[in-house]
Amino acid sequence: MVWFKGWLISGFHSPVNHIFKDIGANVLLEKTNMLHLIYQLQWLLQQKIRRILITSCYLIIAPAVFSQAGAVYPSQPSWGDTLLISYRLPAPSAILQGGEPVYAKITTWMQDGGYRWYVLPLTGQDTLTQSFVLPPSSASISIRFYTLNKDDEQAGRKMYVYDRSSRVPVAGAYWEDLFSGNPEPYFKKEVQGYPGQYLTYAKYFNVVSMYKGAEESKRIIEELLPVLEKVLKEKDLPDAGLLAALCVGYAKSGKLAMGKTCLLRLFTEFPQAMETCLAFTLYNYEYYKASSRQIEDDIRQQLAFIYKQWPGAALADEANVTYYLSKMPELSVDDFEKVLLPRYQQGRIPYYGLESLPQIYIDRKQKLDSAKAILTRVWQQWQDGSINHQYRLSPGHYSMYAPLLLQKLAMAHLLLQEYEATITKASAGITLLAGSNYEGNFLPDLLAVRAEAYAYLGNLNMALEDYKQLYVSGKTDALDSIRKIFPYCTVKEKTVEAWLAGLQKKGSAPGTASTDLAPDFAGTDLRGRKVQLSGLKGKVVVMNFWSIGCGPCIGEMPALNKLVQKYQGNPKVVFLAITGDEKERLQQFFKKRKFLYTVVNRGGKVSEDYKIESLPVHIVIGKNGTVINRSTGAREDIATYLEGIIRQEL
Incomplete structure (x- = not known):
């Protein structure tokens, strides 16, 4: 049952779920016996009947209950329930009008600390609907409605998941409420209702370290750590949630060595668990703050082992983990493909990691056509707005990630000796960066790749102009390239030294020269x-x-x-x-x-x-x-x- 894996294939739309049609990614299928197949058919029949009943119920009560634009039934869902999600275009509060397709983005927050998201198209006339099966181990759910050009934030819904027999929220239901600005009551509800769900402590430690002052958050954490330490002493086999909570608590209170001990146990005992991923992310954040280093060498080695041995591990979902490992020669391109190709195909790569695999291809100068194909598809999705609206991204996100993708795409074209395309993509990136706060991040790389393409095409004067901008901005290594092409350029100076002496030191980075004064304050x-x-x-x-x-x-x-x-x-x-x-x-x-x-x-x-x-x-x-x-x-x-x-x- 595909939904059990957390990815509802029926009606699933993602900006990247069709990227690999052209590059032949393999699809992994699970084997099953006849008894299991019969059980699945029986279960599906039951769900079909249930869905018909829910739809009938909806049609009866819709005029009375669903006077607002967005609605979800049942209002207290349990695992396995089929949710009926609706959006009423005639509702007075409805923002999404007209002929554009309307989508529901569903995020399920899971009891292991992770989350899964799904994008479903709504269908119908005045009332648009879609159904969704709530996966096991969900703790809470959020739904938002949007088109490619608008969001209806008021129509969105946030819901707890309820235990079917007791009708109380399941463990982890209040975790997202911890971010409300007043986390204490929700933490108490979780601990009182589910004292054995120790991951609650990890979530709480993270939140108080964000919202409280350093001294207060440390005091709160250190008051609670003895509770967890006592449980650890009493347990012969601690679960992943307990070790993760201790790891996060130690790291957030400044005891990095003790936090690392717990993290290494998680790597060994629970290498595939989401709790391990959560603990690593929060521990490494504190390590970076304390040391200014991205990651410890021995931790990197542990990650590489897990990445290679368990491609489906939760740690491998983290784009930063792929980045930390991307330069390691111990991992081959095949190793990265085993991890990333299924995730691209299933739409599980976050927008900020979409260039990960193409960058590995480019760095290692392998499968460059595949790099170009992925980046081209992703760039198209940025252009048509699909990615922006699925993630509710701001124009600032676009001005950052679009030039980054164009720079990667320009590099792929350059390595494939497609020089005209290189210049086109690099120039587009440079135009997008003009006046943004990301010029210093990406402009030097875009200028460098464009200059190289100009040089290959024999347009040395244009190449010299780009190298000049790099040099003036402080990139003194551009001088080597300037010396190579200078004798063949049309300039009045006889020597490079004379040419450099004639440059006016305007002090402006490439593309940022402005006649407007910086805003005063x-x-x-x-x-x-x-x-x-x-x-x-x-x-x-x-x-x-x-x-x-x-x-x-x-x-x-x-x-x-x-x-x-x-x-x-x-x-x-x-x-x-x-x-x-x-x-x-x-x-x-x-x-x-x-x-x-x-x-x-x-x-x-x-x-x-x-x-x-x-x-x-x-x-x-x-x-x-x-x-x-x-x-x-x-x-x-x-x-x-x-x-x-x-x-x-x-």
Whole structure:
């Protein structure tokens, strides 16, 4: 029964579930005996009768009950129930009108800590409907309605899953409510109702570490850890939930070594479990914050073993795990395909991991046609809006992931010696990046791949222009390429040195030159001193938008501190860290951490003015007061990258 695996094939639509028609992915089928087949047929017949009865009931009570746009019946579902999902176009509150197809995205939150999602098209005339079988081990469910151009958030539904006999919510039903901002009552409900479901503690530890201050969250966690430690001593064979809760609790309270011990046990005893995946994700987040390193070498080796031995393991669903392992020679392209091809085919790859397998093909220069095919299909799905609306992505997400995909696609074309296509895709990516906070992330790579394609086609003047932009932005390694093609370019200077001397040091990164002043703002530092951007004209201002709750922001701090120290005696360079965190939380935070930027406690409108949609963001403002460079997200080379921009501007 396919639904038991969590992927409702009937009516299932995903932006990537047809990607592999052209590249021949294998489909794995389960064997079954005749007795099991008879049982399945009997069960399906029962469900068919049940569905007819539910539909009949719906037709009778619809006018009275479903006066709003979205509805789900039954309202207290149990495992195996067939849900009837409806959307009424004539309802006064209905936002989705017209001839566009309407979809329901269903997310089931599971008792092992994971989730599964399904996209179903609704059918009908005035009242659109679809049915869905609730899978076993579901804890709660959320449903939202949308078309490719609109979302109807008010019509959405969130529901607990109920035990069929007792009619009370099942274990894990309140986990999503922990994120409500007041997690304590929901934590108590879970623990009182299901004291043996220890994963509740892991979920709670994660939430309090996000919403509470560092000291308070540590106190809360340390008060609860002895409960779990006592259970561990009493149990000969602890379950995955208990070990995961201990791992997360130790990691979130600063005891990384103890957390790692529990994580290694999970790797050994429960390598395929979702609880292991959850524990690794949260442990590694705390490790990154503490060390500024992405992952420990021995943990990477453990992940590689699980990845190869159990391709279906929950850990392999994590896009970051594939990224951590992608450079390991111990894993072959075949190993990655065993993990990723079924997930692509079933639509189980999240939008931020869709380029994972093509990137492996490109890095290893294997199966480049397959890389191009996957990326082309994914790019089409970004263009038609399918991905954006399934995940409710903002324009900022598009401006980040679309250029990334185009850069990968341009590289695939380049390796296939399709130079015109390389230039077309790279140029499209460069156009999309103009003026966004992601220019610093992807523009250098797009310029480099386009310059190489120009050179192969013999258009050396255009190649020189791209290399020049790279060099001016601080990418000094572009000088080697400039020297190779310079003798064959049409320039008035006789030597590379003379040409370089003639370059005006505008200090602007490629594509970011602007005549508009950066938005002005005023705030105070932690000592109460006023800081105003317009008063810093004539200086290079390096701004970092960050937050206490942003792990990557914290992970960057040691590298950024070294950068500040390099320019400590230079009054022409100013480093500002903009945050919306409250002053009291900042003061608590800095009792244990050092950040040499001048911290300006001012969020809100400043973030809006600079179009900040994710953290961290680095923005460099030139001496003339204009934005000359932007980069979003943590990067290992952040100090070197910023230093190159500063040096060129000075």
